[in-house]
Amino acid sequence: MKKLRGICLGAGYFSRFQYEAWARIPEVEIVALANRSLDKAREAAALHRIPRAYAWADLAAMLDAEKPDFVDIITPPETHLEVVRLAAARGIAIICQKPIAPTFAECETIVETARRAGVRLMIHENFRWQPWYREMRRLLDAGMLGELFSINIRTRLGDGWQDDAYLARQPFFRTYPRLFCYETGVHFLDTFRYLGGEITSVYTRFQKRNPAILGEDAAQIVCGFASGATAILDASRYNESDAADPRYTFGLVRIDGRKGHVELDLAGKLTLKLLGQPTRLLDYPHTRGGFAGDCVHALQRHFVDCMMSGGPFENTGEDYLKSTALMEACYRSQATNQVVTLP
Structure with a gap:
């Protein structure tokens, strides 16, 4: 070979x-x-x-x-x-x-x-390759949740409250004039698009909790999908979660639909509750190996498969410009305190 x-x-x-x-x-x-x-x-x-x-x-x-x-x-x-x-x-x-x-x-x-x-x-862009998001997308595509109503993600990374925040791992974060949304929030914006389709409006509030850094380290972002559904990101790199490893799932997730909801916890456990039925644990493959459910390997495996087959990449440059445009819209919303619409 x-x-x-x-x-x-x-x-x-x-x-x-x-x-x-x-x-x-x-x-x-x-x-x-x-x-x-x-x-x-x-x-x-x-x-x-x-x-x-x-x-x-x-x-x-x-x-x-x-x-x-x-x-x-x-x-x-x-x-x-x-x-x-x-x-x-x-x-x-x-x-x-x-x-x-x-x-x-x-x-x-x-x-x-x-x-x-x-x-x-x-x-x-590896967040969409985290195994829980692949399983959520599978459930949505299979119609298990019915019409999508909302996606809620709450993330508390707790790596940005110290006086020497980010110095050990990514010191350039300290001097980014735009930090959270530019570096981290765009992951979630792309994941929202992966799960729910194109987004046509955003409203954003940013905060800087740690005075030792230059850019924002907390955000609340409300996204309106073309379908009429809504996604909400409530995020902070300053405050902590209860997880031993908050960078495993990077937060708590709930997706609501007409037929019920699915939830992700901080340990990678997925549960499905259909309306009027008991909650059940979903059995799906996920690992503690690698980064965040081994999403880097999954993404690079996809790259190689497409290189060898000639098939299309999922994460094309053209497609990621849409996620980047959403990130830029978030900064415009923060600057104007207005909802920003996108074509």
């Missing part, structure tokens, strides 16, 4: 989940990596048994020497456009972490650059 040759860019906190997931996909061989710190690149290469590490200044030479089938971009948003241009010019498929870029205009440029070059672009 001929393996797909991949190269990865990045050696920060989250990259370990992606390297570990690639190692479990037999059709893939990660042949090299690069990072803005060459020392960290070499450390990551040794840790994950990747043959070669490159300096960031040598990106073009790395692409030419390694001749990969794809590049996995795991670096911060401000680096993405440079890499996409280099990869697209060489006909190399791209998987790119979210946020796509710092501004919506730059996001559009990245998507258009890949489109014009005819290269495949998938956005690494």
